[in-house]
């Protein structure tokens with residue numbers, strides 16, 4: 207049974223491995239395993255600054271970590287979905303939706319007005335996932351993170367309680 211909990215430092219190693227595999231599924235050889243370090247996830251998953259807060263969640267199947275989501279909330283009412291990745295063998299089983307529900311609770315609690323994210327234009331599955339979760343396209347960035355890979359900028363207005 208899949209459950210969701212907050213990220214803890216011990217999750218950094220499996221999360222780095224999952225995120226590499228998840229991103230490789232649509233970026234292929236553009237990314238390298240060594241760019242996905244446990245140290246990065248340990249340092250950036252939970253951050254509290256005066257102007258913003260970042261929190262992360264993991265999905266786990268028993269002891270095994272199978273998904274990761276990082277979100278942020280700013281003091282200006284603007285939130286963001288920083289990154290999400292599911293282990294490819296667990297794609298399309300509802301885990302991304304379970305993680306999104308946690309993100310939504312966090313943004314509601316933080317009284318966010320609007321959420322931003324972006325998605326590679328050829329990443330059809332993720333684009334459908336975001337649209338299903340209330341995001342709409344707001345812009346386009348050509349050759350952004352990688353040459354030959356365009357990004358669609360997405361925004362989602364939070365419903366007023």
Ligand SMILES: CC(C)(COP(=O)(O)OP(=O)(O)OC[C@H]1O[C@@H](n2cnc3c(N)ncnc32)[C@H](O)[C@@H]1OP(=O)(O)O)[C@@H](O)C(=O)NCCC(=O)NCCS
Nearest residue numbers: 228290291292297298299300301302303325332334335338
């Ligand atoms: C995109 C991603 C996070 C979605 O998570 P998931 O657990 O696979 O998705 P879910 O099973 O929760 O499905 C949620 C919705 O996404 C869409 N979706 C999921 N799998 C899909 C597929 N194979 N084809 C098209 N749409 C799909 C559907 O709208 C689905 O809703 P539905 O089940 O009611 O039809 C996951 O596939 C992933 O990690 N992909 C690789 C990493 C990535 O692309 N991250 C985002 C980068 S910006």
